[in-house]
Amino acid sequence: MSQIEQLQQAVLGHITNPNLTLPQKQLALAQLAESLVPRHPYGEEVERAFDQGLLHDMFESQCPFKPRYVLPDYAKAMVQGCEFLEMAPPKDLDEALNFLSILYLNVPSVTGYPVFLGHLDQLLEPFVDGVSDAELEKALTLFWQRLDRTLPDSFVHANLGPQDSRVGRMILRVDAALGQSVPNLTFRYQQGVTPDDLLRRVTDNIIACNKPHIANHEAIDAEFDRGYGVVSCYNALPLGGGSHTLLRLNLRRSFELCDGSEQDYIGTVVPRCTELVASAMAHRIRFLVEESGFFQHHFLCKEGLVSLDRFTAMFGIYGLAELVNQMMDALGESGRYGLDRDATALGERIVAAYRRQIDHLEMIYCQGGLMRFHSQSGISCDADETAGTRIPVGSEPDPLSHILACAPMHQYFDGGISDIFGLDPTIRHNPGALVRLVTGGFGMGLKMFTANLADNDLVRVTGYMVKRSDIDKFRTEAERHNSTCLGAEAVDVVKILERQARVISQEQHPVSLWR
Template sequence: MNIEQEITQSTLRIVGDTSLTHEQAMMNLSKIPGQFVYGFLPPQGYGKLLNQGVLSDLGEGYAPICPRYILPDYDLFLKKGCSFLRIDPPKDLFEAIEALKMFYRHIPSITNFPVYLGRLDRMLQPFIRDEAEARRLIRHFMIFLDRTISDSYAHANIGPEATLAGEIILDCDYELQNATPSITLLYDPAITPDAFAARCARNDLACAKPSFANDAVYKNAYAGEYGIASCYNVLPVGGGAFTLARLNLKAAAEQAQSTEDLLERVLPEAVALNCAFMDEKIKFLIEKSLFFRSNFLVQEGFLHLDRFTGMFGVVGLAECVNHLEALEGRAGVLYGHSGAADSLAHRVMTRLTELVHAYKSPYCAVSGGHYSLHAQVGLDIDIGVSSGARIPIGDEIELYAHLRHAGQFHPYFHSGVGDIFPFEVTAKRNPESMVDLIKGAFSVGMRYFSAYASDADVIRITGYLVKKSDIEKLARGEAVQQDNVIWGLGEVQNSHILDRKVRSL
C-alpha cells in the first residue's frame, strides 16, 4: 500500500466512524499528515527497536508543533493578564474564572487540550469574597471544564494547604461526578490538615479524585515550583516536557539471551537510541517548529525554554523480571512475590538509571542535564505489559505489602509514577483510615496514591479517568463526549482494568 492509499484509507475510516464526535474526528484527521512527514530523522538503528516494540515514540510523530506537556505559570497570568489575548488582570472571582476559561482555550499539548490547569484552589482563593457566590461560580466552572475539555488528561492541583476554594472544588466534584478534570492533592501531612485530607479521601473513593501526591518529596524535584500534569507527570511549572518516548522492558528482555545480556548489551543500546531520538525531536521542536519562536506563552513569560525537560518512559518492569527469571531457569519466581525477583528488578532499574543519567542532553538543564525517568502508564493496545513498575493485575499482593513494594520502586521515577487501588464500598465510611494508610505509604517511599470504590462510576484507568457508564456506551457503538473513553475501552479489553483486586481497610 502506498502513502496515498494509506492516507485515503485512514481518512475514510475516521469520517465514517459513528462512535466519534465531530471534534474527535477532526482531531484524528489532523494527526494523519504527521504519520507520513519526517521533519527530522531518527538515529540509525532506532527503527529496528521500534519494530520490535522495545521503543515507542508514543504517537508524537516526526514534525511536532508544540511540546508534549505544557505547564504555564497561571499565577503570573492572573497577576498581569495576557497582552496577546487582550485579557486584563482579573479583579474578582467571576473575572478570574472567565479569564482562565479563555486562557485554557489557547494552551496546546499532545492532546490539543491543556494537560495542566494549575493549582486551582490557590489561584481562586484570593478572589473569594462571598462563599455562596463562590460555590455557584466554581460549580459552573467545573461543569464548563468537563464539557469543553473532553479529555481527562487535563489535570488540576490543590493543596497542600486547606482553603475554602479547595473545599468548594471538592464538594462540586463529589456532587457532579465528572471525569474531567483529573485532580491531585499535593499532600504533606505536616501541612495538610487531617480533616481536609479526609475530605479528599472521601472524594477519591467516590469519584477517583483527588489522587494523593507526596508533596514533601516532589517539592524538591526541580528548582522552582512543580505541578502534576496529565496522568501523574511531575514537571516544572513555567515549562513542562518537550517529549515522552518510552522503553518497553518486557520487549527488551525478550531480545536478551540472559540477565547480563540485557544489562550490558540490550539496555545500553536501547537507552542510547531513545535518548538520541529525543535529542533530534527536541532540536527540531526548538529550531524548526513554530512554538518556541512565536507562541505568546513563551513571548509573555508564561513559559521558559530552560524549564522544559524530556521524559524517558518505562513500562513492563514486572514482565521483564518474570521473563528473566524464567530465562535463568527460575520460572514462577515472580515480581512482587519474591525477594529474589525484586532484587533483580532493582538491578534492572539501577542499571537503567545509570544509563539514562549518563547520557547528557543539551536540552534538560532543569532535570540535571539528563532525561527524567517516568513510569509510563501504557497504551490501550498493550497486551501483557504492566504500567511502569506496577505489579500486574491478577498478581496483586496483600495491601500493606503492596504499598511497601511500591515504596521501593517509586523513587526511581523522578517525573512521575503511581499505583491504583480499588476499595470495597465499606471504605467510604472511614476516609480517616484511608488517610492513615496514605501517610504510611508515603513514609515508606511511595510517591503517588490513587483509589476508587468498587461501585464508583468514575474510575482511574491507568493514569486518566473515565466513567464506566461511558465505556459501556462506547462498547455499544455510541459516541461519547470524552476522548479517553476510547483508550479506556481498549485498556478494559486488553489489560483487564476492571479486574483489579478490590481491597478492604
C-alpha cells in the same frame, strides 16, 4: 491500492465513523495529516528499535510542532494579563474564572487540550474575599462543568494543596458532587502543612468518586526548583515549562538483548537501551526547538508564561514485571515480580541501573541538561506489558503488601510514577483506614497514592479516568469525551476492570502477607 487511495480511505473512515463526535473527527483528521509529514529518519539503529517494538513513540511525530506537555505559569499570567488574548489581569472571582477558561483553550499539548490547569486553590483564593459559600459553590460548580464540556479530555489535570483554603475545600465538594471524569485532579499532601481534617476530606472524595490522586508533596517538591505540577498521567514536571517529548522503553522486549543474567542485562542492555532512547529524544527535541518555531513564536513563550530553560524530556519505561519474570524463569526461579521478595528486589536493581545511566547522559535543551525518569502508566493497547513498574492486573496482593512491594521503586523516578491500589467497597465502613494507608504509604516512600474502589462509576484507566456508563454508551454511539474510546479499549485489552479489589485489614501491621 495507491498511497493516496489509502489516505482517502482513512479520511473517509474518520468522517463516517458514527462513534466520533464532530470535534473528535476534526482532531482525528488533523492527526492523520500530521502523520503524513515527510519522514525525518532517526538513524538506522533507532529505526530498527522502533520496528522491533523495543521503543515506542507514544504516537508522536518525528517532527513535533508543539511540546508534549506544557505547564504555563498561570499565576504570572493573572498578575500581568495576556497581551495576545487581549485580557487584563482579573480583579474578582468572575473575571478570574473567565480569564483561566479562555487561557486554557489556547494552551497546547499532545492531545490538543491543556494537560495542566494550575494550582487552582492558590490561583483563585485571592479572589474569594467577600464571596459567600453559596456564591463560591455556584461559581465553582459552573466552572467545573465548563471545563468538562469545553475540554472533554481526561488528561486535563488540575492540582490542589498542600495548604488549606476555602477554594480547595469547595473544589473537593463540587468534584465529589458532580463526579466528572474531567478534570483529573491531584491533591499535594504535606504532613504538618495539610490539616488532618482536610486529608480526611480528600480520602472521603476518593471513596466517593476515586478522585483525587494524592501526591507526596515534600518528596516531589524536593526534586524541583521553582515549583512543579502533576499533569496528565501522574507526570511531575517543572512549572513554567513542561516536557518536550516522551519516549518509552519496552522492558519486556529488552530481555531479548541479554543472555538471561542480571549481570549481562545491567552491564550491556541498560547502557545500550538508554542510548537508543536518548538518541531518539534528541532527534525530536532538536526539531521542536530549532525548526518548528514554537519557542520563537508562540505567545506563551513570548510573554514569559513558559520558558525553554524550564523544559525537560521524559524517559519512560514499561513492562518491568514481564522483564523480571522472564529473568526469573531464565534463572530457574519461580518467584514473580511484586509477589516475591527476590523477584521484586531484582526489579528494583534494574530500575536503579537505568536511573544511574540516565543521570550520566546530557540531553539537549533540557533543564539541567538531564532527562527525567518516568514510570509510564501504560496505554490502552498494551496487551502484553504491564504499565510502568506496576504489578500485573489481576495479581495484585492486599493493599499493605502492594505498598511494601511498590514503594521502594518510587525513589528512582523524578518524572512521575503511579500504582493503583484496588479497594473493596467495604472501605466505606472504615474510612479512617484509607487515611492511615495514605500516610503510612508516604512514610514508606510512595510519591503518589492512587486508589480505585471497585464499584464507582468513575474508574481509573492508566492515569486518567472514564465513566463505566460512558464506556457503555460509547459501544453504540458517539460519546463526547475523547478519552472514552481509550478507556473502552483498556477494558477489552488491558482488562482494567479485573484489578483485585482488596479489603483493608490490619492496616497498622505492615508485615501483612509480604514474604
